[in-house]
Amino acid sequence: MTFMPERAAFSVQPAARGALLRELALLAAGLLLLALVIRVHWMADFAVFFILVLSFDLLYGYMGHLSFGHMLYFGAGAYGAALWLVYGNASAWAALAVGLAAAAGMAALLGGVVLRTRGASFALINMAFNEIGHFLVQSPLAAYTLGEDGLSCTADPLFGAISLYEDRWAFAFCGAVLLAVYALLRLLTRSPFGLLVRSIRENESRVRFLGYDTFRFKWIAFVIASTIAALAGGLFTLVQGFVSPRVISPFGNVDVIFAVLIGGAGSLAGALIGAAAFLAIKNFLPVIIPELSRLLDVKLPQWELWLGVVLLLIVFSLRGGIVGTVQARLRNRKPAGEAQ
Amino acid sequence: MAELLATAALTKRFNGLTAVNEVDFRVSEGETAGVIGPNGSGKTTLFNLLSGFFPPSSGEIRFDAASITRLPPHRRVALGIARTFQLVSVFSTLSVWENAVLAVLRFQPGGIRPGPFFFRSARRAPVLERCAEALARVGLTGKAALPVAGLSYGDKRMLEIGITLALRPRLLLLDEPLAGLSDHEIARVVELIRSLRGQFTVVIIEHKISKILELVERLSVMNEGRLICEGAPGEVLADPRVRACYWGKEAPAC
Ligand SMILES: Nc1ncnc2c1ncn2[C@@H]1O[C@H](COP(=O)(O)OP(=O)(O)O)[C@@H](O)[C@H]1O
Ligand SMILES: [Mg+2]
Numbered sequence: 001m002t003f004m005p006e007r008a009a010f011s012v013q014p015a016a017r018g019a020l021l022r023e024l025a026l027l028a029a030g031l032l033l034l035a036l037v038i039r040v041h042w043m044a045d046f047a048v049f050f051i052l053v054l055s056f057d058l059l060y061g062y063m064g065h066l067s068f069g070h071m072l073y074f075g076a077g078a079y080g081a082a083l084w085l086v087y088g089n090a091s092a093w094a095a096l097a098v099g100l101a102a103a104a105g106m107a108a109l110l111g112g113v114v115l116r117t118r119g120a121s122f123a124l125i126n127m128a129f130n131e132i133g134h135f136l137v138q139s140p141l142a143a144y145t146l147g148e149d150g151l152s153c154t155a156d157p158l159f160g161a162i163s164l165y166e167d168r169w170a171f172a173f174c175g176a177v178l179l180a181v182y183a184l185l186r187l188l189t190r191s192p193f194g195l196l197v198r199s200i201r202e203n204e205s206r207v208r209f210l211g212y213d214t215f216r217f218k219w220i221a222f223v224i225a226s227t228i229a230a231l232a233g234g235l236f237t238l239v240q241g242f243v244s245p246r247v248i249s250p251f252g253n254v255d256v257i258f259a260v261l262i263g264g265a266g267s268l269a270g271a272l273i274g275a276a277a278f279l280a281i282k283n284f285l286p287v288i289i290p291e292l293s294r295l296l297d298v299k300l301p302q303w304e305l306w307l308g309v310v311l312l313l314i315v316f317s318l319r320g321g322i323v324g325t326v327q328a329r330l331r332n333r334k335p336a337g338e339a340q
Numbered sequence: 341m342a343e344l345l346a347t348a349a350l351t352k353r354f355n356g357l358t359a360v361n362e363v364d365f366r367v368s369e370g371e372t373a374g375v376i377g378p379n380g381s382g383k384t385t386l387f388n389l390l391s392g393f394f395p396p397s398s399g400e401i402r403f404d405a406a407s408i409t410r411l412p413p414h415r416r417v418a419l420g421i422a423r424t425f426q427l428v429s430v431f432s433t434l435s436v437w438e439n440a441v442l443a444v445l446r447f448q449p450g451g452i453r454p455g456p457f458f459f460r461s462a463r464r465a466p467v468l469e470r471c472a473e474a475l476a477r478v479g480l481t482g483k484a485a486l487p488v489a490g491l492s493y494g495d496k497r498m499l500e501i502g503i504t505l506a507l508r509p510r511l512l513l514l515d516e517p518l519a520g521l522s523d524h525e526i527a528r529v530v531e532l533i534r535s536l537r538g539q540f541t542v543v544i545i546e547h548k549i550s551k552i553l554e555l556v557e558r559l560s561v562m563n564e565g566r567l568i569c570e571g572a573p574g575e576v577l578a579d580p581r582v583r584a585c586y587w588g589k590e591a592p593a594c
Binding site: 187193203207211213 | 391393412413414417418422423425429431432433434438441442443445446447456457458459460461462463465503507
C-alpha cells in the first residue's frame with residue numbers, strides 16, 4: 001500500500017489565526033457593556049468570579065473531575081496575598097505572587113493525593129482538604145489570620161499610580177487579568193494537551209494504552225486550575241482589602257458548580273455565560289422579587305428557590321447548559337428530531 | 341525467529357476463579373499468531389495481563405528478554421506493546437483526526453515538546469501528515485473531521501486499529517477485531533490485518549476459528565484458563581484435546 005496524504009482530502013480546517021483575538025475583543029466588549037448596565041463597583045468582583053469559574057471549568061468541564069474543594073485554592077490565593085500585605089510589604093505584585101505560589105505548592109502536593117481517586121471520592125477528598133484549610137485559617141492560625149474577624153490589608157497603587165481601591169481601575173485590572181486567563185485557557189484547551197484532558201474525561205484508562213502517563217497530565221491540569229483559582233483569590237484580596245474565612249469556605253464551591261452547569265461544562269464560553277447568568281440570578285432576583293411581590297400583591301418566594309428552579313430546568317431539559325443546548329440546536333437544524 | 345514475548349506460569353485469579361492458569365505463552369518477532377478458545381476461557385484476561393491492565397496473581401512476563409511483569413500500561417506501550425479492545429474503544433467525544441493526533445503525538449520523533457504540546461492549536465500539530473497517513477491506512481481519510489460518535493461500528497474498529505498502529509508497536513494485540521462486524525466490514529478488517537503481516541508482530545484473539553485460519557501462522561488454544569495446545573493451525577485443529585473442548589461445548593464454529 002502507498003499513502004498519498006492529501007491535505008484537501010484530510011479535511012481538517014486549520015484554526016483561523018485571528019480567532020483568539022476576535023474572542024478576546026468580544027469578551028472585552030461584553031465586559032464594558034456589562035459595566036455600562038450595572039454599577040462599575042461590582043465589575044471587579046464579577047471578573048474575579050469569572051476567572052474562578054473558568055479555572056473550575058478546566059478541572060470539571062474539560063477533565064471531568066468534579067471537586068467540592070476548589071475554594072481551598074481560591075482561599076489560599078486570597079490569604080497568601082493578604083498575609084503578605086499585612087506581614088510583608090505593600091506590593092500588590094508581590095502579594096499576588098505569594099498567593100499564587102502558596103496555592104500552586106499546595107496543589108502540587110495535594111494533587112499527588114487527590115488525583116489517585118476519582119468520581120465521588122475525588123469530590124469529597126477535595127472537600128475534606130478544603131475543610132482542613134478552612135479550619136486552619138479559623139483557629140490554629142488565628143494569631144496571624146485573626147480568625148473570624150478577618151484581615152484588613154492595603155496594597156500600594158500599581159506602578160505607583162493605579163489604585164485598586166478605585167472601582168474603574170479595579171475593573172480595568174481584573175478585566176485585563178480575566179482576558180489573559182481566557183487567552184491562556186483557550187490555548188491550553190485547543191492544544192494537544194486539551195485533547196488529552198478531554199480524552200481523560202471520557203476514558204482515562206484507555207488513554208494509558210496510548211502510552212500516556214495520565215497521572216502526570218491530570219496533575220498538571222489540577223495545578224493549573226488551582227493556580228488560576230488562586231489568581232482569582234489574590235485579585236479578590238487586592239480589590240477588597242479584606243479577607244475572612246468565608247473566602248476559603250467550601251460553600252463557595254456551590255456557586256461555581258451552578259455557574260458551570262448553567263452555562264455548559266467543557267466550554268470556556270459556557271463557563272463565562274453561566275457565570276454571568278448565575279450572577280444575574282444571585283444579584284438581581286433578590287432585588288426584583290420583593291418589587292414584583294409588591295406590584296403583583298402576592299408573596300413570591302425567595303431567590304434561592306428560583307435558582308433551584310433554573311437548575312432543575314437545566315438538569316431536565318437543557319443538558320449541556322446554555323451553550324451546549326444552543327450548539328446542539330444548531331447542529332440538529334438540518335436533520336430534524338434526532339435524539340441526542 | 342527471535343523471541344519477542346514470553347510468559348512463565350502466568351496466573352490470574354479473581355476471587356476463587358482462575359481465569360488464566362499457569363500459562364506459558366510465547367511470541368516470536370515478526371509472526372502473526374492467533375489465540376482461540378471458548379467464551380470465558382481467559383483470552384481477554386491474558387491480553388489484560390500482557391498489556392498491563394492489571395497485574396498477575398503470579399508468574400512472569402518478559403518482553404525482549406526484560407521482565408515487564410509489574411510495569412504500568414503506558415510504560416509497556418512505550419516499549420512497543422499496543423492493544424485494541426474486544427469492545428471497540430476510541431474517544432467518541434473527539435473527532436476522528438483528534439483521536440489520531442493523540443496517538444501519533446505520543447511517539448513522534450523527539451518526544452513530546454512542551455511548547456507545541458500545551459500551547460499550539462491541535463489543528464496545527466506538527467504531526468498532521470502522520471495522522472493523515474494513519475487514517476489513510478485504515479481508509480478513514482474522508483471521515484477525518486467527523487465526530488467519532490457518528491461512525492459505524494466497523495469504522496470505529498478501523499479507527500481503533502489505525503490509532504494503535506500509529507503507536508508504532510513492536511507487538512500488536514488485537515482482541516476479537518472482527519466481533520460485531522458485518523460481513524462487508526469483516527472483509528475490510530481482514531484485508532487490513534493481512535496487510536500488516538511481515539511489518540508487525542501480531543497476536544489476534546478470535547472466537548470463531550474460521551475467520552482467522554488463513555491469517556495466522558500459529559495458533560494457540562485456551563480452555564478454562566489453560567493453554568492446552570499450540571502449533572500450526574492445521575495440526576492444532578486436528579488435535580483431539582482441542583476438538584473435545586471446542587467442539588464438545590458448542591456448535592462447530594468452522
Ligand atoms: N475483571 C474481572 N473480574 C472478575 N472476573 C473476571 C474479570 N475479567 C474476566 N473475568 C472472568 O474470567 C473468565 C475469563 O474471562 P475472559 O478472559 O474475558 O474470557 P474470554 O476473553 O476468553 O472470553 C470469565 O469467567 C470471566 O467472567
Ligand atoms: Mg474476550
